[in-house]
Amino acid sequence: MIRAFQPAHVVNKIPYGANAEVGKYVQTKDAKIYYEVYGSGQPVLLLHGGLFGSIMEYADLIDKLKPNYQVIAMSTRGHGKSEIGTEPLTLHQRANDALAVINAVTKDSVIVIGFSDGGYSAYNFGVLYPERVKKMIVIGAGELRPGFREFMFTAKQAIEMDKPFWEQQLKLMPEPNRLEYVFSQVSKCYSQATVSKDLLSKIKCPVMVIAGDKDGGNPVERVVSAARYISNHQISIIPNTGHGCHNDNFAAFWESTAPFLGLPKNSYLPLTSEILEPFQVSYSIKRIENQPVIQVIKDPLIKPIDEPTFVKIKGINFKDGEIEVKVLSKLLPTAPDFARGFIGIAFRINEDNSKFESIYIRPTNGRANQQIRRNHAIQYFSYPDFKFDRLRKESPEVYESYADMGLNEWITMKIIVKGSEAKLYLNNNKEPSLIVTDLKHGSTTLGSIGLWVEIGTEGYFKDLKITHH
Numbered sequence: 001m002i003r004a005f006q007p008a009h010v011v012n013k014i015p016y017g018a019n020a021e022v023g024k025y026v027q028t029k030d031a032k033i034y035y036e037v038y039g040s041g042q043p044v045l046l047l048h049g050g051l052f053g054s055i056m057e058y059a060d061l062i063d064k065l066k067p068n069y070q071v072i073a074m075s076t077r078g079h080g081k082s083e084i085g086t087e088p089l090t091l092h093q094r095a096n097d098a099l100a101v102i103n104a105v106t107k108d109s110v111i112v113i114g115f116s117d118g119g120y121s122a123y124n125f126g127v128l129y130p131e132r133v134k135k136m137i138v139i140g141a142g143e144l145r146p147g148f149r150e151f152m153f154t155a156k157q158a159i160e161m162d163k164p165f166w167e168q169q170l171k172l173m174p175e176p177n178r179l180e181y182v183f184s185q186v187s188k189c190y191s192q193a194t195v196s197k198d199l200l201s202k203i204k205c206p207v208m209v210i211a212g213d214k215d216g217g218n219p220v221e222r223v224v225s226a227a228r229y230i231s232n233h234q235i236s237i238i239p240n241t242g243h244g245c246h247n248d249n250f251a252a253f254w255e256s257t258a259p260f261l262g263l264p265k266n267s268y269l270p271l272t273s274e275i276l277e278p279f280q281v282s283y284s285i286k287r288i289e290n291q292p293v294i295q296v297i298k299d300p301l302i303k304p305i306d307e308p309t310f311v312k313i314k315g316i317n318f319k320d321g322e323i324e325v326k327v328l329s330k331l332l333p334t335a336p337d338f339a340r341g342f343i344g345i346a347f348r349i350n351e352d353n354s355k356f357e358s359i360y361i362r363p364t365n366g367r368a369n370q371q372i373r374r375n376h377a378i379q380y381f382s383y384p385d386f387k388f389d390r391l392r393k394e395s396p397e398v399y400e401s402y403a404d405m406g407l408n409e410w411i412t413m414k415i416i417v418k419g420s421e422a423k424l425y426l427n428n429n430k431e432p433s434l435i436v437t438d439l440k441h442g443s444t445t446l447g448s449i450g451l452w453v454e455i456g457t458e459g460y461f462k463d464l465k466i467t468h469h
Contacts, residue, residue: 001015001016001017001018001056001168002056002164002165002168003054003056003057003059003165003247004052004053004057004162004165005052005161005162005165006165011351012056012059013277013314014062014063016036016055016056016058016059016062016073017055017056017075017080017081017172018080018081018172019036022036022037022038023035023081024036024104025081026100026101026103026104027100028077028085028096028097028100029085029087030085030086030087031077031082031083031084031085031086031097032082032083032174033074033075033077033082033083033097033100033101034074034075034080034081035072035073035074035101035104035105036055036072036074037070037071037072037073037105038062038066038070038071038073038274039065039066039067039068039069039070039071039272039274040069040070040270041068041069041070042069042070042108042110042111042134043069043070043071043072043102043105043106043108043110043111044065044069044070044072044110044111044112044113045072045074045101045102045110045111045112045113046058046062046071046072046073046074046113046114046118047074047076047094047098047113047114047115047117047118047119047121047122048073048075048076048079048115048118049115049117049118049140049244050079050118050186051079051117051153051182051183051186052158052162052165053076053079053115053116053117053118054075054079054169055073055074055075055080057115057244057247058073058113058115058246060246060247060250060254061113061246061250061254062315063275063314063315064254064315066274066275066315067269067270067272067275067315068269069111070105070106072102072105072106072110074098074101076094076117076118076121077089077093077094077097078178078182078185078186079169079182080169080172080173081172081174082174083174084175084178084181084182084185088185088188088189089185089186089189090189091120091121091123091124091189091193091195092124092128094117094120094121094124095121095124095125095128095129098112098121098125099125099128099129099132102132109131109132109133109134110132110133111133111134111135111136111137111261112125112126112135112136112137113136113137113138113139113257114137114138114139114141115139115140115141115244115246116141116217116218116243117141117186118141119140119141120141120144120193120195122136122138122141123136123138123141123195123199123200123203123226126203126204126205126207127199127202130203130205133205134205134206135206135207135208135260135261136203136205136206136207136208137207137208137210137257137260137261138207138208138209138210139210139211139245139253140210140211140212140215140217140218140223140243140244140245141195141209141218141223141226142211142218142219142221142222142223142224142225142226143195143196143200143222143223143225143226143229144190144193144195144196144222145195145196146192146193146194148222149190149217150191151186151187151188151190151191152187153183153187154180154183155179155180155182155183156180158183196226196229197229200226200229200230201229203230204231204232205232206232206233206234206260207227207230207232207233207234208234208236208256208257208260209223209224209226209227209230209233209234209235209236210235210236210237210238210245210246210253210256210257211223211224211236211237211238211245212237212238212240212242212243212244212245212248213237213239213241214240214241214242215243215245216242216243217243218243220237223235224237234260236256236257238252238253238256239252251317269464269465269466271292271293271294271461271462271464272285273285274314275313275314275315276294276311276312276313276314277311277313277314278296278310278311278312279308279309279310279311279312279353280298280299280302280307280308280309280310281296281297281298281299281309281310281311281453282296282299283295283297283311283451286460288328288460288462291462292462293461293462294311294451294460294461295458295459295460296310296311296451296453296460296461297332297453297457297458297459298453298454298455298457300334300455302455305387305388305454305455306358306381306383306388306454307383308346308353308354308356308450309452309453310346310349310450310451310452310453311450311451311461312349312353312448312449312450313448313449313450313451313464313466314448316448316449316466317446317448318347318348318417318446318447318448318449318466318468319348319417319444319445319446319468320417320418320419320468320469321416321417321466321467321469322414322415322416322417322465322466322467322469323345323347323413323414323415323417323449323465323466323467324412324413324414324415324464324465324466324467325345325412325413325451325461325462325463325464325465326410326411326412326413326461326462326463327343327344327361327410327411327413327459327460327461328343328408328409328410328411328459328460329341329342329343329361329363329407329408329411329457329458329459329460330407330408330457330459330460331364331407331457331458332456332457332458334456335455335456335457336455336456338456339364339454339455339456339457340364340365340456341361341362341363341364341407341456341457342360342361342362342453342454342455342456342457343360343361343363343452343453343454343457343459344358344359344360344413344453345358345359345360345413345415345449345450345451345452346358346383346449346450346452347415347417347422347447347448347449347450348417348439348441348445348447348448349447349448349449349450350445350447351447354383354384355383355384355441355445355447356382356383356441356447356450357380357381357382357383357422357439357440357441358380358381358382358383358452359378359379359380359413359415359422359424359434359436360378360379360381360452360454361377361378361379361403361405361411361413361426362376362377362378362379363377363405363406363407363409363411364406364407365377366402366404366405366406367404367405367406374402375397375400375401375402377400377401377403377405378400378401378402378403378424378433378434379399379400380399380400380422380434380436381399382439382440382441386440388400399434399436400434401433401434402433403426403433405426410462411426411427412426412427412428413425413426414426416432418469419439419443420437420438420439420442421435421436421437421439422435422436422439423435423436449466451464
């Protein structure tokens with residue numbers, strides 16, 4: 001699955017908008033509306049853009065939200081797997097569609113996030129159903145009056161602009177023969193729509209209005225004007241981005257929206273299968289002392305050591321901050337003699353898992369009867385060029401250290417990363433057990449986080465907490 005005008009380097013691993021595992025329908029007055037639900041917690045409704053819009057345009061945002069929220073992503077009528085219906089398309093009607101989807105999922109009030117067409121639907125929803133919305137984020141939806149824009153776009157023109165996207169969408173549509181009708185309805189709706197002070201001043205919930213400073217369709221001036229009619233508003237302008245600013249610079253978009261959403265600085269991530277991506281390992285969700293934990297075991301076919309053998313956390317782009325997790329290590333019955341219960345954290349993992357930093361522990365060394373083994377209880381390495389054997393040979397004792405630890409016990413690992421420095425703290429000690437001052441991939445790299453194990457380890461992880469600085 002792809003979004004409209006998707007850059008070639010972007011790879012979508014979850015088929016948002018056509019996910020048979022979670023997709024459902026709700027029947028409205030004249031159309032079946034398709035939606036998907038991810039995660040748990042405070043519900044968040046996502047309303048995508050019009051015509052070129054799809055649930056997939058929110059892929060990065062869904063990945064970010066679902067560890068902490070219940071994400072409800074719907075396909076607007078006439079888009080994706082939703083029917084267009086028989087009645088004329090209006091913004092009032094779209095708000096009613098949104099309510100039908102919300103009611104099918106939850107009785108709670110929701111956070112609404114809408115882009116462009118979805119933003120205008122959000123404005124209307126906030127006025128029509130104020131008791132069902134806690135707050136809103138509206139992207140690229142400014143003041144609108146008849147004559148402000150010409151809405152004369154045709155399906156033929158759209159297909160010529162992005163043929164792969166439309167070939168995909170036509171296969172999803174329940175009525176692909178009505179695509180031109182969809183375009184005519186959207187054009188008619190927006191040629192007649194008015195979104196101005198009379199509507200916007202009635203919105204009482206907190207609203208963050210976001211725009212790209214190079215948005216040609218909804219100029220910043222109109223977006224700011226719309227925001228100022230809303231009594232409880234915030235404004236965020238993202239530089240050097242266009243209409244789809246949330247995809248042009250997702251990192252900047254997230255930095256604006258996360259505080260508005262009220263995300264805690266220290267976020268415990270529920271380790272559910274939706275956010276876990278194994279690479280050269282197997283994993284399963286177990287229960288220890290009536291608490292869910294993640295069991296991770298390295299693929300026995302992977303013979304080299306200090307490899308990318310981890311469960312990667314989706315939706316994380318970590319540079320500086322704190323990573324904390326509780327780990328417990330056991331030896332497998334098939335563990336070789338040199339197995340030490342290797343378990344730890346990989347961080348700043350790039351997209352294809354070909355580069356990352358890691359700090360891990362060897363629990364059996366912590367109480368060994370040989371001092372040299374005790375001195376090797378903790379290890380830093382950098383993949384692919386600086387594995388433990390090279391570091392031990394070229395810089396003895398610099399990237400290893402001692403700490404008391406053992407098998408079959410929970411050990412709290414906390415890594416604080418700042419620039420090219422990383423410090424490991426064990427079991428809430430005030431002083432670090434290992435200090436690395438020259439992370440081999442430098443101070444500016446960023447990437448995901450992984451729950452790492454090595455050969456012979458039956459590893460367990462729980463209570464993962466990530467703090468971004």
